[in-house]
Amino acid sequence: MTSVSSGKSTIIRTERGLTIAGTRITLYQLMDYICAGYPPKLIRHQFYITDEQLNAAISYIETNRTEVEAEYQIVLQQAEEIRQYWEDRNRD
Numbered sequence: 001m002t003s004v005s006s007g008k009s010t011i012i013r014t015e016r017g018l019t020i021a022g023t024r025i026t027l028y029q030l031m032d033y034i035c036a037g038y039p040p041k042l043i044r045h046q047f048y049i050t051d052e053q054l055n056a057a058i059s060y061i062e063t064n065r066t067e068v069e070a071e072y073q074i075v076l077q078q079a080e081e082i083r084q085y086w087e088d089r090n091r092d
Contacts, residue, residue, distance in 0.1 A: 027072075031061070
């Protein structure tokens with residue numbers, strides 16, 4: 001596990017990807033809501049995270065936009081492939 005400090009909170013890299021320390025919440029999960037334009041209060045409520053955790057995640061995303069966006073696109077592609085696999089399999 002690699003630790004990446006972001007303010008008071010920490011964003012860590014786990015086998016799941018970039019994650020808020022002490023949670024199973026990835027930055028990619030937050031990106032779904034951020035990209036959809038959800039307000040921070042709703043995002044915090046949805047994931048049961050603190051202001052500090054959300055602010056650290058947003059700060060990390062803004063600081064490392066290119067890297068996070070590239071990884072996010074890979075996650076979206078993998079999710080689509082999995083969805084398509086199960087859709088095809090269940091059709092048979």
